Amino acid sequence: MADTPVPVLALTTGEPAGIGPELAVMLAAEEAPAARLVAVGDPGLLAERAALIGRDVELVECTPGEPLPTPRPGMLPVWPVALRAPSRPGELEVANAAYVLETLDLAVRACREGQAAGMVTAPLHKGVILDAGHAGFTGHTEYLRDACGVDEVVMLLATDSALHAGQPGWRGSAALRVALATTHLPLREVSDALTGPRLARVLRILDADLRRWFGVAAPRIAVCGLNPHAGEGGHLGREELDVIIPVLEALRAEGLTLDGPLPADTLFTPRHLEGVDAVLAMYHDQGLPVLKYAGFGRAANITLGLPLVRTSVDHGTALDLAGRGSADPGSLRVAVALAADMARRGAEVAPM
Numbered sequence: 248m249a250d251t252p253v254p255v256l257a258l259t260t261g262e263p264a265g266i267g268p269e270l271a272v273m274l275a276a277e278e279a280p281a282a283r284l285v286a287v288g289d290p291g292l293l294a295e296r297a298a299l300i301g302r303d304v305e306l307v308e309c310t311p312g313e314p315l316p317t318p319r320p321g322m323l324p325v326w327p328v329a330l331r332a333p334s335r336p337g338e339l340e341v342a343n344a345a346y347v348l349e350t351l352d353l354a355v356r357a358c359r360e361g362q363a364a365g366m367v368t369a370p371l372h373k374g375v376i377l378d379a380g381h382a383g384f385t386g387h388t389e390y391l392r393d394a395c396g397v398d399e400v401v402m403l404l405a406t407d408s409a410l411h412a413g414q415p416g417w418r419g420s421a422a423l424r425v426a427l428a429t430t431h432l433p434l435r436e437v438s439d440a441l442t443g444p445r446l447a448r449v450l451r452i453l454d455a456d457l458r459r460w461f462g463v464a465a466p467r468i469a470v471c472g473l474n475p476h477a478g479e480g481g482h483l484g485r486e487e488l489d490v491i492i493p494v495l496e497a498l499r500a501e502g503l504t505l506d507g508p509l510p511a512d513t514l515f516t517p518r519h520l521e522g523v524d525a526v527l528a529m530y531h532d533q534g535l536p537v538l539k540y541a542g543f544g545r546a547a548n549i550t551l552g553l554p555l556v557r558t559s560v561d562h563g564t565a566l567d568l569a570g571r572g573s574a575d576p577g578s579l580r581v582a583v584a585l586a587a588d589m590a591r592r593g594a595e596v597a598p599m
């Protein structure tokens with residue numbers, strides 16, 4: 248991957264009342280040899296937040312499709328999108344939901360038209376987008392699925408592999424990777440959403456994209472059960488017997504390497520993670536608390552199954568911290584590095 252050019256990444260700056268704009272400004276001040284970032288957002292907002300947190304940044308407005316300025320420290324090119332209403336840190340404004348979605352649309356277009364090699368998203372606020380009338384909005388993941396016209400995507404969170412390097416007792420693969428079979432839905436709907444066809448699609452995407460984007464030659468995936476103790480032989484729930492086990496058997500026959508279903512409480516222990524390339528959790532709060540406990544601020548969120556590279560932070564809008572300059576940009580750094588890596592790898596293995 249050494250000779251491939253430094254990829255251009257579109258960085259959507261997220262909910263304007265949150266920490267996204269200031270995190271973008273913080274990254275602009277750093278050396279970023281892995282990627283050339285172009286912020287997507289309102290230049291006035293970025294300038295205001297930079298001043299508020301006392302950071303010097305030179306914002307250069309550009310047009311997608313036109314050459315970017317020569318990189319220099321402290322300079323951040325911006326593909327401008329106009330706020331719909333003034334934004335104050337920590338105060339959500341329903342009118343700006345359309346602004347947030349427009350930044351995503353612009354970044355998707357830039358990726359699809361080859362002006363960016365991938366997109367990195369700062370956090371948006373799902374509630375305010377729903378309040379603005381975008382019924383059914385559940386997050387970037389599904390929005391990007393629909394924008395790209397694919398049927399299924401998979402949310403994967405991964406810790407920065409360097410995090411575990413010096414950790415005694417760590418025996419997992421280089422990074423902890425946790426994918427979700429279901430994402431943002433009420434807990435009472437999880438069981439119904441866990442159908443055999445869905446689980447099979449998710450596992451096929453996870454297997455294929457571990458190979459494609461992460462260079463894992465023969466992925467080994469550990470699959471959680473849904474119920475305590477993976478159902479205790481049917482005494483504590485039947486989803487393992489009726490849905491998960493038949494899907495795993497069918498996919499093993501296709502050549503996938505799958506462990507499980509395993510009790511989720513002990514699956515995330517060093518012995519069980521040894522040699523595992525990714526864990527598939529059945530629902531959001533089965534997998535993500537473990538991942539975030541292991542590496543909050545040192546992990547990123549990746550959407551698998553898209554025809555483009557998309558990574559994101561492992562945290563939300565943190566309205567309580569917005570405008571203070573105290574938010575940790577660590578996860579955004581990991582998300583950028585990972586997107587750059589994926590873009591390089593993708594450019595090598597298959598033109599998008």
Ligand SMILES: NC(=O)c1ccc[n+]([C@@H]2O[C@H](COP(=O)([O-])OP(=O)(O)OC[C@H]3O[C@@H](n4cnc5c(N)ncnc54)[C@H](O)[C@@H]3O)[C@@H](O)[C@H]2O)c1
Nearest residue numbers: 369370371372373374559560562563564565567568574575
């Ligand atoms: N990638 C995304 O777009 C994304 C990811 C997660 C949550 N969200 C959304 O964000 C909104 C708020 O969610 P939440 O309150 O559950 O989670 P949150 O991550 O915004 O906040 C949880 C806690 O973590 C802290 N925190 C978050 N990011 C931090 C950072 N970079 N540095 C230091 N501390 C940080 C916050 O101050 C807060 O105490 C919701 O609408 C949620 O859906 C978006």
Ligand SMILES: N[C@H](C(=O)O)[C@H](O)COP(=O)(O)O
Nearest residue numbers: 386387388389548559561562
């Ligand atoms: N479930 C993610 C997390 O907890 O970090 C998050 O809400 C992001 O979702 P999208 O990438 O779909 O916005």
